[in-house]
Amino acid sequence: MSLLQSQPIQTHTDARGHLYVVGQAELVRPFRMQRAFWITDVPEGMVRGEHANRSCTELVVAVKGSVRIWLTDGHEENEVVLASPDKGIYIPPMVWCRLTDFSADAVVLCLADEDYDRSTYINDYEAFLLEARAHS
Amino acid sequence: MSLLQSQPIQTHTDARGHLYVVGQAELVRPFRMQRAFWITDVPEGMVRGEHANRSCTELVVAVKGSVRIWLTDGHEENEVVLASPDKGIYIPPMVWCRLTDFSADAVVLCLADEDYDRSTYINDYEAFLLEARAHS
Numbered sequence: 611m612s613l614l615q616s617q618p619i620q621t622h623t624d625a626r627g628h629l630y631v632v633g634q635a636e637l638v639r640p641f642r643m644q645r646a647f648w649i650t651d652v653p654e655g656m657v658r659g660e661h662a663n664r665s666c667t668e669l670v671v672a673v674k675g676s677v678r679i680w681l682t683d684g685h686e687e688n689e690v691v692l693a694s695p696d697k698g699i700y701i702p703p704m705v706w707c708r709l710t711d712f713s714a715d716a717v718v719l720c721l722a723d724e725d726y727d728r729s730t731y732i733n734d735y736e737a738f739l740l741e742a743r744a745h746s
Numbered sequence: 747m748s749l750l751q752s753q754p755i756q757t758h759t760d761a762r763g764h765l766y767v768v769g770q771a772e773l774v775r776p777f778r779m780q781r782a783f784w785i786t787d788v789p790e791g792m793v794r795g796e797h798a799n800r801s802c803t804e805l806v807v808a809v810k811g812s813v814r815i816w817l818t819d820g821h822e823e824n825e826v827v828l829a830s831p832d833k834g835i836y837i838p839p840m841v842w843c844r845l846t847d848f849s850a851d852a853v854v855l856c857l858a859d860e861d862y863d864r865s866t867y868i869n870d871y872e873a874f875l876l877e878a879r880a881h882s
Binding site: 625626627628629630631632633634635643644645646647648649650651652653656657658671673674695712715717719721725726 | 761762763764765766767768769770771779780781782783784785786787788789792793794807809810831848851853855857861862
């Protein structure tokens, strides 16, 4: 089974450009939006993410440019390149994510179902693997 | 009194770029995020918005590039240029908005507290003025 759960994003295009929308009711993996964050200006070669979260779900979209996302739940792994504002992917709880290959113009939007809480993050990969494998 | 209610956006900058975050708890004007949409590729000279909403609040951020937003509640008016991913403005219910001067690279993110419902929008400016002035 793939870890990659996609969220198609409704697109409305006319002479005024594109509008992409995702509403609570359309979420493939229902969750409550509690926090939004966006990442910009990531220098070439830099890596972001490199953590898992015990309880928070995120929906990630490259609203501009592109980014490569590698995911693992400690058993299987998947990789995807997000390069369009009409496609999101989910990062469920207890899934490690690594974001690389940000294009120079990339803006990566994340919608999350929890406010930030440092105690819910696992930032050490070996610790993550132990915890992930213990619970499965 | 200014119609312009700003939302400062927390910024975390390091060698890996910028991360901007707004959580439910930090909203200057508290509301429940129910819908997110983003606008891209607006051709030069095009106008967006040109409506008011009877019940929905939006928080608008230019996460890339810039956009000019003109607001009126039927009595006073304000204009702002959003040109940074760390500044949002609110569009409260019964406020007409007009978005112009999108930069070619602009990505405008809106977080809204209602799913889309056509019946809550007022798309005719004269009708808006009548309704706005009747209620105030």
